Amino acid sequence: MAVYNDVDDQEVVNLTQALVRIPSVYRPLDPKANESRTAQYVYDYLKGLGLEVYIEEVVKGRPNVIGILDSGRPGKTILFEGHTDVVTEGDRDAWSYDPFGAVIEGGRMFGRGTNDTKGNLSAAIAAVHAIKRSNVKWNGKIILCVPCDEEGMMIGIKHFIKRGWAQGVDGAIICEPEENQICITQKGAIRAVIRTYGKMAHGAMPLAGINPNTRMAQIICELMALEDKEKQRVGQHQYLGLPSITPTIILGPEKGEPQINVIPDQCYSTLDIRTVPGQNHDQLRVDMENIFTRLGSLDPDFKASLEVIESRPWTETSLDDPIVRASVESFRSVARKEPIYNGVPGATDGTFLHLAGIPIVTTGAGDRHIPHQINEYIDLAELIEASRIYAQTAMLFLNE
Numbered sequence: 001m002a003v004y005n006d007v008d009d010q011e012v013v014n015l016t017q018a019l020v021r022i023p024s025v026y027r028p029l030d031p032k033a034n035e036s037r038t039a040q041y042v043y044d045y046l047k048g049l050g051l052e053v054y055i056e057e058v059v060k061g062r063p064n065v066i067g068i069l070d071s072g073r074p075g076k077t078i079l080f081e082g083h084t085d086v087v088t089e090g091d092r093d094a095w096s097y098d099p100f101g102a103v104i105e106g107g108r109m110f111g112r113g114t115n116d117t118k119g120n121l122s123a124a125i126a127a128v129h130a131i132k133r134s135n136v137k138w139n140g141k142i143i144l145c146v147p148c149d150e151e152g153m154m155i156g157i158k159h160f161i162k163r164g165w166a167q168g169v170d171g172a173i174i175c176e177p178e179e180n181q182i183c184i185t186q187k188g189a190i191r192a193v194i195r196t197y198g199k200m201a202h203g204a205m206p207l208a209g210i211n212p213n214t215r216m217a218q219i220i221c222e223l224m225a226l227e228d229k230e231k232q233r234v235g236q237h238q239y240l241g242l243p244s245i246t247p248t249i250i251l252g253p254e255k256g257e258p259q260i261n262v263i264p265d266q267c268y269s270t271l272d273i274r275t276v277p278g279q280n281h282d283q284l285r286v287d288m289e290n291i292f293t294r295l296g297s298l299d300p301d302f303k304a305s306l307e308v309i310e311s312r313p314w315t316e317t318s319l320d321d322p323i324v325r326a327s328v329e330s331f332r333s334v335a336r337k338e339p340i341y342n343g344v345p346g347a348t349d350g351t352f353l354h355l356a357g358i359p360i361v362t363t364g365a366g367d368r369h370i371p372h373q374i375n376e377y378i379d380l381a382e383l384i385e386a387s388r389i390y391a392q393t394a395m396l397f398l399n400e
Contacts (some may be wrong), residue, residue, distance in 0.1 A: 003395050004334050004388035011237045012387045013109070013124035013380055013381070020102040020111040025088050026062070026152065032383035033063040035084040035148040039117075042067075042084065042125070042146050049129050051057070051144070058148055058159040061150045064341060066165055067144035071398075075140025077168055078323075078397050080128070080390060081157070081349050082121030082175040083150030085111035085341035088371050090188035108378055114378040120364035121146065123387035135311045137146055140317035140398040143169065147335055150349050153310060157349035166356045171323030171397055173390060174350035177366025177378075178342065180276045180335070182327050186344035186362060187240050188275035188314035190284065194256065197303040210225045212267035213252045219304060220269070222246050222291040234278040239343030240314075242278055246272045276347070281311050284296065312347040315354040317361060326397035327361045327389070363389070 027033035039055060046053045046067040048135055054066045067082075089099035089112045097103045097110040104110075109119070128142055145165065147156025160166065181260075195215045201209020227245040236242050247269050252258060254268035275281065288306055296302045317324055319341075331339040344350075350360040365386035366378050 002324060002333070002392070003131055003134045003136045004392040006134040007126055007387045008130065008382070009384045011129065012123055012126045012350065012384050013104075013127060015385065016114065016119045016378070017102040017104075017326060019118040020109070020113050021100055021123060021348055023100050024084050024086055024103070024113070026085055026149065031061065036061045036063060038084040038146065039063045039065050040148065043337045046144065047126065049132060055066070056159070056163065061149040062156070064148060064156050065144075065146040065159055066160070067146070068337060069132055069142040071138050071140055073139045075144060076170040076398055077141040077144040078394050079145050079166075079169045079172040079353070080124040080346060081145040081172060081173055081212055081353065082117050082124055083145070083147050083156065083349060084118075085148055086116065086152050087151050088117070089372060096375050104380070108377045110375060110377045110381060112136065112376055115177045115366035115376050117176050117364065119293060119366060119378040119383050120177065120386060123365065123383055124173070124175050124390050126391035127394065129387050130395060131377050136395060142398075147349060152332060154349055161352055161356050164387050166353060166358060169353075169358050171321070171326070172353050173323070173327070173361045173393060174348050174353075174360055174362040175364045175390070176344070176348055176362050177371055178363050178368050180331065180363060180365055180382060181340045181342040181387060182324065182331065183239070183344045183362040184319065185237075185239050185316040186314060186348060187346060188279070188281065188351070189277065189310065189312040190271070190273035190281055190308060191310040191346040192271040192273065192288075193307040193309060194269045194271065195305045198263065198265055198267070198301075200265045201212050201263045203263060206263060209263040211263050212265065214249045215295070215299070215325060216250065216252070216267040216269055217301055217303060219291060221269070221293055222295070223247070224290070226287055226291070230279065232275055234276060236342065237276040239341065240276045240345065243276050244274045246273050268324045272303070274316050276312055277316050279314070294365055312351045313355070317359045321359045322400055323359045323361050324400065325333065326393045330389050330392035333392055361390060
């Protein structure tokens with residue numbers, strides 16, 4: 001059942017190159033800057049392989065693609081997920097290569113999305129193609145889930161689940177750059193907005209106003225203390241490290257033009273909170289609201305609001321789960337060594353598949369520190385290995 005030998009190495013490379021050369025950065029102010037061209041290419045490619053394929057627009061210009069390979073025999077369903085969107089290339093002049101050129105040099109391919117995650121999407125497609133043309137008998141069904149907007153609010157995977165595509169899936173491989181390590185857990189994420197409210201006044205006469213900036217500073221100091229408390233309470237996770245509460249944006253005022261000699265009437269801040277097993281998102285929200293209550297009891301002019309705009313819980317999959325066992329055994333067969341277990345420092349589309357009741361493993365080629373950087377790259381030998389691991393994982397999982 002060594003179907004991984006049927007993976008076409010050149011197909012993995014060529015498909016990655018083709019996808020990277022189609023820019024799919026989402027830019028809200030540019031109606032042509034989205035995932036539509038990449039999604040159409042994937043749709044046509046999967047059609048050409050003879051798969052059952054669907055394309056569904058989530059919002060205008062931002063479609064999901066779903067490909068299905070059915071064995072025709074009853075059995076389990078495995079899902080491979082890889083998104084089509086990539087982050088902005090940033091300063092093009094800072095790149096040593098065209099960010100959408102997919103240049104190959106020294107065994108590496110350079111370009112935005114090579115690592116995160118068009119390379120791994122290509123590896124998954126090539127793996128399914130290898131299974132289709134092999135003579136190996138297998139049971140059940142394989143789904144290729146190719147959503148938009150993983151780098152944003154993950155509207156693609158949410159739409160995929162809402163449309164019912166996740167029903168009946170028994171296990172999922174999230175195709176992200178993890179150096180082909182077996183990631184069985186991932187951090188949760190809370191994205192929140194804090195606003196403090198004051199009264200405008202001349203900077204020379206601060207008593208005539210109410211300064212929202214000093215109130216925001218108090219909140220941030222209290223949040224630092226809450227972070228320390230949580231670190232001490234849950235400790236360092238074996239794979240994910242420590243939790244964090246990070247203020248990322250501070251604006252005063254939120255709207256209008258700031259001026260050095262004017263106290264603004266409002267201050268705006270955002271939080272990027274990353275959680276680990278042992279933390280409860282609802283309790284963290286209560287803890288933050290208690291900070292506001294406490295500060296308000298000490299200051300009659302204190303006024304603040306908290307808005308949680310996204311809550312993505314941490315995930316954890318048992319080592320005994322069939323999708324983990326299949327991933328581990330596949331890695332051993334292909335790489336001929338023991339796998340490294342790890343965790344994902346950020347949330348992925350797998351977060352929402354997990355919430356839908358699907359056990360997940362996150363694995364794929366690529367240095368896990370390279371995503372979103374200038375001169376992003378993928379090592380082609382590692383990428384080909386990932387494709388073989390994907391193919392063998394599917395066979396082991398479906399024929400168990």
